[in-house]
Amino acid sequence: MLRGMATVNYFADDLEAAKDWYSELLGVTPYFTVPGGYHEFRIGDYQAELGIINRKFAPSHPDRPGGQIVNWHVDDVAATFERLLDMGATVYEPIIERxxxxxxxxxxxxxPFGNVLAIMTNPHYLAVLAESRADR
Incomplete structure (x- = not known):
């Protein structure tokens, strides 16, 4: 069901400073940017994604889980979401087309243990997977 980690998201009050800091740390610049809201890097052997999101978009619910959110790639977000709910999970964020x-x-x-489990359909994940399989 979970095919692989798609994106790890971190939140920052100063998005541009965070972008610069991570660019220096990682030795690469973001490959994808939404002005004022998001910067995304590809890192590691499988080109995993690290997203830096403007904190104003962060979930702000002191009585609910939060922090970094790992998005797992799935083939069908709606079906997986329903299965998770059927297994006793509760909605943290509904299905959203980004x-x-x-x-x-x-x-x-x-x-059921208080952890945020995020799922996504991500065309970049599939492209990297196809590329890695072609290289074998």
């Missing part, structure tokens, strides 16, 4: 027509769809739940 940018019309981009192919990025996310949702997240709180598992």
């Amino acid at each position: 940018g019309a027509g981009t192919g990025f769809v996310t949702a997240s739940v709180v598992d």
Whole structure:
């Protein structure tokens, strides 16, 4: 069901300073940017994604889980979301299309143990997977 980690997101009050800091740390610049809201890096052997999000978009619920959210790539967000709910998870964030027509769809739940479990359909994940398989 979970095919692989798609994106780890961190939140920052000063998005540009965070982008610069992570660019220096990682030795690369973001490959994808939404002005004023988001910077995304590809890192590691499998080109995992690290996203830096403007903190104004962070979930702010002191009585609920939060922090970094790992998005797991799945083939069908709606079906996986329903299965998670059927297994006792509760909605953290409903299914959201992130940018019309981009192919990025996310949702997240709180598992029965209090952890945020996020899922997404991510065309970049599939492209990297196809590329890695072609290199074998």
